[in-house]
Amino acid sequence: MNGFTPELLDRCISCGFCLPACPTYALTKDETSSPRGRITLMRALEEGTLPGNDLRLQEESSFCLGCRACETVCPAGVQYGALLEEWRDRQWQGTRRPLIVWLLMSAVNSPWRVRLLGLFRRHARTRPSPSGPHLMLGCFERALYPEVSRAARRLHPELAAPAAQGCCGALHAHNGDSARGRQMAAELGERLPGTIVTTSGGCAAHLADVLGRDRVKEISEYSTGEDLPETGARIALQDSCHLRNGLGVWREPRALLERMGEYVELPSAGSCCGAAGSYALVRPRDSARILDAKLDEIEAAGIDYLAVVNPGCHRQLEQGLRRRKSSVRVVHLAELAAGAVRPADR
């Protein structure tokens, strides 16, 4: 079993600056559910002062959203996301991995399975291009929100979007199999030569980590000079955690939205909505607790659209708002930009 990379673990100076940034600390006010507390647990695991089967150790490795908000405020530059991957690599083996996660990971483990997910869905489809740029279709996005890739191609007709491209491996990387996660990203990189444009912030961050930052463009980074429709609507944004905290991309989507309507900054736009990859499925109650405060905020903001840049957030917020019978519509930024949202939809 692999240990932690000493340089990653040693980096933390235990200053505690990350506590106020952490959504699970905000919920509990318990050090053990904070980034610093979790790093102390990882250290205890590494030093052998806590056994790998310690219940709380297991619990915290799963309670953590993996949102990486802690990284942005850390003065010592701790790469918490990388530490969490190593932690779950160690802790989430065999039966310790939640069943639902195992099922999801199996569903996306090979390109043909990913194709299957989107088989009867009308997502964008073209031949591959020898040199790119390519549009990444995603695994769950092609199944759940096929209209997003169509909108992306309407906005950027030059993007090739072959169906046989596979999954980027972020799901594996975040759930205890980072080696396979990296391999999948590398394979996707080979299947889609040239620049890879993605409509999913989470995939963008993982791909950039493996393929290099310059190969990957998230759609709002890629879209700059286009003519954008003026919607006349009030629009807010939910950041994608990894896009914001991992890649530092947060100004770009705002700049686009400002050109399309009256942009409203939600106070918690930058913090996790609780979707957090497979988190909403693994820990629905905690996920809902995190989402709830945000829904209050959205309903109070008097907006027409809530723009998202990641399929997980899309689903989480759409379901949350639907439960509350809210009139706010959740749309992907690409759909707004491509004029795919009709005013009547409002």
Next chain:
Amino acid sequence: MKTVSRGEPMDATVLRELRAIVGADHVRHADGDVAAYARDATPLFSARPGAVVHPGSTEEVSAVLKLAGARSVPVVPRGAGSNLCAATVPLSGGIVLVLTRLDRILEISADELLAVCQPGVTTAELSGAVAAHGLLYAPDPGSRTVATIGGTIATCAGGLRGLKYGVTRNYVLGLQAVLATGEVVRTGGRLWKDVAGYDLTRLLTGSEGTLGVITEATVALTPAPEASGTGLAYFATLADAGRAVARIIGSGLLPATLEFLDARCIDAVESYARLGLRTDAGALLLFGDDGDASPVGRHLARMAELCLVEGALDATVAGAAAESEALLAARRCALPALSRLGSVTILEDASVPRPRIAEMVDRIDAIAGRHDLTIATFGHAGDGNLHPTCIVDAGDTDATERAHHAFGDIFRTAMELGGTITGEHGVGAAKLPYLTERLGAGQMALLRRIKAAFDPAGILNPGKLGS
């Protein structure tokens, strides 16, 4: 120096009674539940408590202390655990009593210029909330985003504005605290003038959780300044910077900010953040002021001028707020930059009379050389408060031992120059060995008598102040 213990398991009846007081969810005792409370922001100190308790009200705190007193169980109050003197490390085991659930701001009064809040509110939350009313909560420790009001009062935290605004003790009007016996006391109140009795508010301020548990605080506010600005000067030596500081203050100016970095810090910051700092300089001085816009501008220009008079290599005043931010970044980056030089960052704290800063830094350099260590120093030039910071590697026990000796020398040197072993971080377990040298046996005995009056059973944060 390194203390590690697994923590005595907590007695089952005590646990049962604790659960009856605060609810089962708020009492934890399993190894994995208490491990994170073995330490705070202080390196090299660690000891697991027997239980961690998160009370939700003053009454619960009182009941917990009564129980602990009856059973002689140590209780260590804890806020955010950001202190740098091992003040919350439960060296004798027992209960760590975490006040972070008490996180409400109860009142902000613009008429009375005061706020009332619970101890778990962070300094930044309080500052932000009062700022919305056009008011300022002046205490401004570097850790403001995380440090709690309870913790900052219990350590009498300082910060970047000490010279002009004073420190935490200057802003505490009244406290509600639970003594070790479970008695709830209210000291002071909402008054600026009140000399009825000994000043127990001040006694609790800086008591590091050894006299009582603060459960509510009434703090003084000031009107928020209209404007603020910053400037930066480089000097060939720290001695030159020291003379500039003396001249600025001697000229009748009272800067809101006067921070310095020594040459090692400048190097570290520059190689980490590439801010374009001058690495040929021996010292960097940041100066700043706040108040009405037009005097602020005048003051800053005058400070820059005085720096040049004292031989500054260069002195600039930031034009816009964004530029100010860029200058302050140099100071903010000091710790992150230094921490990257090794795996263990020992951030220390000593104070000397303002005119002796340069001399003190020279002596620190000599001590570092003697012990073959890297020690870089930054700090608050306005109030003589220095933060010598030593970087070692986790595995290097020899270097850690040398650092221990070097800091002993540094504290003794500070006292020799008329200074003290800690300006703002506190005594905790880390500085207790030096406290007798600072206070003398007579005062130490007095401290113990005071401690005994508040905490006859000696259960509150044992092994720290008053022990």
